[in-house]
Amino acid sequence: MTTDETESAGSTMIPGLAAIGLFIVMAVAFVQASFGEPVLFPEGESIVAHIGYALFDLQNDMGTIASEGFLAAFLIIAIGLDVAVDSAIFLAKREEGGSIVSAIADGGWESPADAPDATADTQPLSDGGDK
Amino acid sequence: MVPPEYYLLLSAAVFCIGLFGVLTRKNALYFLMSVELMLNAANINLIAFSLFWGNLTGQTFALFVIALAAAEVAIGIGIILVLYRNFGTVSVTDATTMRW
Numbered sequence: 001m002t003t004d005e006t007e008s009a010g011s012t013m014i015p016g017l018a019a020i021g022l023f024i025v026m027a028v029a030f031v032q033a034s035f036g037e038p039v040l041f042p043e044g045e046s047i048v049a050h051i052g053y054a055l056f057d058l059q060n061d062m063g064t065i066a067s068e069g070f071l072a073a074f075l076i077i078a079i080g081l082d083v084a085v086d087s088a089i090f091l092a093k094r095e096e097g098g099s100i101v102s103a104i105a106d107g108g109w110e111s112p113a114d115a116p117d118a119t120a121d122t123q124p125l126s127d128g129g130d131k
Numbered sequence: 132m133v134p135p136e137y138y139l140l141l142s143a144a145v146f147c148i149g150l151f152g153v154l155t156r157k158n159a160l161y162f163l164m165s166v167e168l169m170l171n172a173a174n175i176n177l178i179a180f181s182l183f184w185g186n187l188t189g190q191t192f193a194l195f196v197i198a199l200a201a202a203e204v205a206i207g208i209g210i211i212l213v214l215y216r217n218f219g220t221v222s223v224t225d226a227t228t229m230r231w
Contacts, residue, residue, distance in 0.1 A: 015154035023147040030139040038132055039185035047187065054191045067187035070195070077198045084202035091209030094216060 041065055138179030146172035159214060159221040163207045170200045 041047060042064050053061045057069030145168055152165025174193045181189025215221050 012151075012155045015151055018154065019147040019151040022150065023143050026143040026147075027140055030136050030143065033136075035135050035183065038135075038183045040132065040182065041185050047190070050187050051191055051194070054187050055194070065187050066185065067191065070191050073195055077195050077202075081198060081202050084205040088205040088209040091206070091213050 132182070135179055135183050138175055142172045142175040142179070145169075145175065157222045157224050159207075159211045159223050162223055163204065163211070166203070166207075167200055170196055170203075 045063060045065055047065070050062060050065045050067060052058075053063075054067040055070050055074050057071035059069065149165045149168030149172060152161060152168065156162050156165060174196050177189040177193040177196070179189075181187060181193075211221050214226055218225050
């Protein structure tokens, strides 16, 4: 898509060295760190079920696996995803000749009456514009 | 159990690959993919320490990070569409103006 995709070796040398240097620093820190004894999950408990309980903040069902309630975060991220979908649709719209053309419009017209053959075609445009 | 150092090294490697992509790529799609790599490096850490400490908070939080990444991709691809429509390219270096 871009015409200048091939970067020269010199332009990638410094970022490459920076990334490798950062990896070396992190690797040294991780190898030297001590993490103590692992606790692990108790045997026979369903982890997926407990994640569900944690997502909906069902404290009574949480059982023996430690966790916190995430109901507020769940609702906030749900709204965030809705906003993202709406934003993506808004950004994907384009205007051609003054009319908005959208991926989910009725064939690209703002209303069925704007279609050139609106009088000839009596079928409702409820199938996303596919006739 | 696999020691947490191995997970951390894997995570650091994935993060650095993503960082390298962010620093060098000009194509917005590659840029987006590199950011995803960095987010998934964080996910590896969250899940590894969730297992290590026997606490589900990390795994639950990783789900939120995945949802956040999905939202980011949705908006990112929308922006890339607009970028291509208005500039004829998806190079992040060509879009130097806020208006066209």
